[in-house]
Amino acid sequence: MNSNNSPLIQAVLVVEDEPAIREMLANMLEDFPVAITSVATADEGFLELYRQPWALLITDVQTPGRTNGIELASAARKHQPEIEVIVMSGYHNALGLPLPPNVSFLAKPWSLDDLYALVEVYLAK
Template identity: 45%
Template sequence: MARAPHILLVEDERMIRDLIVFALEDLGATVKAVETADEGLAALEQAPWSLLLTDVQTPGELDGLQLAWRAQARSPDMGLVVMSGYHGGLNAPLPDGALFLPKPWSMDQFYQVIESQLARRSAYRPAA
């Protein structure tokens, strides 16, 4: 039996964060949700993560894109999904293997992107 993926979520908007936590738990994931990329950086040191899902614009010193680059440097096998409603802010490249999820997204788009990143990790198998 595959182990549950451990997902670190960085999203400062509470309603969106709560929705994403619910959706990820529906996939069988264990989720740690934080509001800022600064908190996300601290959480990266606390546990091994299957996936980092981060919004680009969060309060604090780091943004989500900077966090994604640091996460990749720390753990190259971690899945990375970067979300933003501000497409112009992503002229900078994403880390290798990272996927971009533009806001707003449909639940079908969300699940497709998350499952594609998790499927790259051998421990994850989507629920039937």
């Protein structure tokens, strides 16, 4: 738990199976007043989803395991309608799955500047 005196600390859940990308996302998010939880799979993301309220979910579509990031994004919006969601993938079209309503999609390879700007907008809400 973050002991920062700022009441603006928001919880962000990052789901990414590539360790280097997961670490880069966590490093980028350190610029914001957030508490970051990072996991490698959508299955782990489902476990975290119900543990606390989240301001933002950033998830890859394809991760190892039984579920994928689209299913996680849908569940997150149903469980917590106010959550902001960013789905990232180079494979989204290959899965043929529709994005849940009000979810942002970033195609890989995405620009760190584009992701940063989107996170900044979402966390300012």
